[in-house]
Amino acid sequence: MAVGLRRPSQAVDLNELIRLFPPPPEYFETAYFAPPEEIERKQLARLRERALTAYQVPFFRRRWDDAHWNPRELHSIDDLWRAPQYTIDDIRDSIEKNPPWGDYQGVTPERARLEPMRIFMSGGTTGASRPTFYTQWDREVHAILTARVHFAMGVRPGDVVLNSWLYGTHNGAFGIDEGLYRWLNCVILTTSTGTVTATEKQIELALQYGASSVLATGDYLLRLADVARSMGVDPINDLKLKALATIGDPGPLEATFGRQSLQAYGFHELGWIAVECPARQGLHIFEDAVIIQIVDPDTGEALPDGELGSVCVTEIYKTGSPQFRYNVQDLSFLHPREQCACGSWLRRMAPFAGRGDNMVKLRGINVWPEAIGDVLRSVPDASKDYFVRAVRKGSRDELVASVVTDKSQDHFAAIQQEAERRLRDRLGVAITVEVVKPGALDQLTEIATSPKPKRFRDER
Numbered sequence: 001m002a003v004g005l006r007r008p009s010q011a012v013d014l015n016e017l018i019r020l021f022p023p024p025p026e027y028f029e030t031a032y033f034a035p036p037e038e039i040e041r042k043q044l045a046r047l048r049e050r051a052l053t054a055y056q057v058p059f060f061r062r063r064w065d066d067a068h069w070n071p072r073e074l075h076s077i078d079d080l081w082r083a084p085q086y087t088i089d090d091i092r093d094s095i096e097k098n099p100p101w102g103d104y105q106g107v108t109p110e111r112a113r114l115e116p117m118r119i120f121m122s123g124g125t126t127g128a129s130r131p132t133f134y135t136q137w138d139r140e141v142h143a144i145l146t147a148r149v150h151f152a153m154g155v156r157p158g159d160v161v162l163n164s165w166l167y168g169t170h171n172g173a174f175g176i177d178e179g180l181y182r183w184l185n186c187v188i189l190t191t192s193t194g195t196v197t198a199t200e201k202q203i204e205l206a207l208q209y210g211a212s213s214v215l216a217t218g219d220y221l222l223r224l225a226d227v228a229r230s231m232g233v234d235p236i237n238d239l240k241l242k243a244l245a246t247i248g249d250p251g252p253l254e255a256t257f258g259r260q261s262l263q264a265y266g267f268h269e270l271g272w273i274a275v276e277c278p279a280r281q282g283l284h285i286f287e288d289a290v291i292i293q294i295v296d297p298d299t300g301e302a303l304p305d306g307e308l309g310s311v312c313v314t315e316i317y318k319t320g321s322p323q324f325r326y327n328v329q330d331l332s333f334l335h336p337r338e339q340c341a342c343g344s345w346l347r348r349m350a351p352f353a354g355r356g357d358n359m360v361k362l363r364g365i366n367v368w369p370e371a372i373g374d375v376l377r378s379v380p381d382a383s384k385d386y387f388v389r390a391v392r393k394g395s396r397d398e399l400v401a402s403v404v405t406d407k408s409q410d411h412f413a414a415i416q417q418e419a420e421r422r423l424r425d426r427l428g429v430a431i432t433v434e435v436v437k438p439g440a441l442d443q444l445t446e447i448a449t450s451p452k453p454k455r456f457r458d459e460r
């Protein structure tokens with residue numbers, strides 16, 4: 001045996017892991033109802049410890065030294081506001097200067113000689129992929145958080161589930177697989193997306209084995225329902241899914257499957273970190289594993305509760321690659337800490353509301369692609385799918401919004417006019433609209449494969 005090699009049972013003390021990060025159902029009987037003092041005491045202790053280990057990583061040490069921020073000066077959680085934040089641009093820069101892994105990783109592949117390790121990567125559809133190493137401990141906690149989210153969504157031990165997320169370099173499917181296999185005791189059929197296992201086949205498998213859930217994007221689930229109907233299978237009475245474990249607009253999903261659809265939030269560097277409760281007053285954050293702050297997308301300054309801004313996250317659960325004040329540039333807002341109708345004191349955040357780095361200044365007016373999408377969705381005969389491009393025309397920046405309709409071509413001009421009129425009225429600036437057929441935007445939006453559909457491309 002290689003010197004130092006540790007087997008899974010040696011690398012992680014599973015009893016300690018469960019004590020610190022309870023999996024479901026225990027989590028929803030214990031830490032979920034912790035009083036505020038206990039939540040914050042635990043957070044501060046874990047944060048202080050994490051700051052010291054993150055300081056050993058060159059990327060953080062350099063940035064913190066430059067900003068004269070000392071990780072030993074964390075006396076309250078509010079002190080975290082003084083630590084420098086970073087964005088995806090800093091990660092890209094780190095990879096460019098320290099190929100191929102960057103110097104923001106707390107560990108390198110060498111570490112895998114000592115313990116089982118995994119690498120997760122961003123989808124990498126635009127620009128280079130961003131790798132994140134997970135030690136075995138980090139993988140286990142990530143998997144427990146995943147299990148918590150799916151338990152909250154209604155998935156239960158002993159369930160047979162289809163995992164229709166894409167098993168590829170985008171690691172969402174593997175994360176869900178590990179979480180539900182290891183910590184929720186589900187039996188997983190690894191179908192992957194409709195391009196890997198035909199949707200008709202997926203429906204047959206779900207019926208044959210009595211699947212309680214099909215894990216996929218909301219858009220794929222809606223597509224699956226359409227295909228089911230064309231096969232004479234009723235999505236509500238025949239498929240009988242017990243849980244809608246998905247991401248997407250809850251309205252159409254609930255109408256289609258006759259089940260409540262709760263929202264969740266996460267990203268590849270950290271996994272799933274928040275999930276909605278049945279009271280539906282926001283997504284409860286797993287505060288034993290992360291601290292969420294909301295910052296101004298332009299200045300990085302703190303924003304008050306209730307105000308929409310960029311999610312800035314600090315994980316307090318890992319042993320390998322740190323994320324310490326990582327400004328993810330996803331848009332959300334925080335609710336004040338108060339007891340929810342479900343009984344939990346865990347802070348709640350709003351669902352993902354778009355990307356903070358997609359804002360375009362158009363003739364002095366700040367425009368978000370998501371705001372354009374909201375307007376487009378109100379246009380009669382327009383479907384909810386859309387895509388926005390920023391282009392340069394002569395000396396002016398312009399936005400072109402594409403909207404989908406299943407109406408015939410004769411209706412395109414009327415839909416276009418109505419959409420342009422509404423955009424001008426609501427946003428106060430002229431935006432060009434083009435009307436396209438269903439499917440025309442799928443390549444751009446990655447709607448069937450990505451947990452967060454793309455809505456914007458800067459072509460200037």
Ligand SMILES: [Zn+2]
Pocket residue numbers: 277278279280284340341342343344
């Ligand atoms: Zn609640």
